[in-house]
Amino acid sequence: MGKAQERKIARMPLYMDQHKNLEGLTAQAVEEAHQKDLETQDEYGVNYHSYWYNEEKGEIFCLVEAPSEEAAQAVHREAHGLTADEITEVKKGS
Amino acid sequence: MGKAQERKIARMPLYMDQHKNLEGLTAQAVEEAHQKDLETQDEYGVNYHSYWYNEEKGEIFCLVEAPSEEAAQAVHREAHGLTADEITEVKKGS
Numbered sequence: 001m002g003k004a005q006e007r008k009i010a011r012m013p014l015y016m017d018q019h020k021n022l023e024g025l026t027a028q029a030v031e032e033a034h035q036k037d038l039e040t041q042d043e044y045g046v047n048y049h050s051y052w053y054n055e056e057k058g059e060i061f062c063l064v065e066a067p068s069e070e071a072a073q074a075v076h077r078e079a080h081g082l083t084a085d086e087i088t089e090v091k092k093g094s
Numbered sequence: 095m096g097k098a099q100e101r102k103i104a105r106m107p108l109y110m111d112q113h114k115n116l117e118g119l120t121a122q123a124v125e126e127a128h129q130k131d132l133e134t135q136d137e138y139g140v141n142y143h144s145y146w147y148n149e150e151k152g153e154i155f156c157l158v159e160a161p162s163e164e165a166a167q168a169v170h171r172e173a174h175g176l177t178a179d180e181i182t183e184v185k186k187g188s
Contacts, residue, residue: 059184093128
């Protein structure tokens with residue numbers, strides 16, 4: 001990653017999004033959806049980081065740097081159609 | 095951290111907890127509460143990792159390894175009294 005790109009990402013807001021009640025969720029499905037996010041995100045200037053999931057509850061948490069909530073959701077929408085149920089701008093604790 | 099302790103932590107479940115609607119939340123208050131968690135967690139065999147917060151919404155997400163939900167909550171209860179509103183066992187995505 002170049003210096004210019006590092007600076008750009010460092011200035012972007014950070015969000016935690018949540019997907020809920022996804023019936024039949026599997027680790028493989030989440031991984032595939034995440035891969036599609038990674039393939040799609042550059043055109044929106046978005047950087048999906050880590051995610052955490054619970055198969056039984058059908059829940060996913062995604063940590064993402066994005067210019068806006070809308071940009072983060074647009075990546076999900078284009079990549080696989082599963083937009084988040086909630087998205088919260090966050091700061092990372094020390 | 096010794097090898098035995100690393101193995102113990104590696105086997106523990108991982109949880110994402112959520113605190114909601116905390117009025118007047120400040121970065122400093124979250125940091126102080128987190129420090130108290132770190133000082134308290136050893137007696138419960140718990141390992142609080144990262145946290146993310148939103149001051150305006152009064153929301154906090156904590157990522158924590160613990161033997162059980164109850165153990166994770168017990169640390170919060172003893173450290174500062176602010177137990178999580180929701181706690182979800184999660185696996186980390188690749």
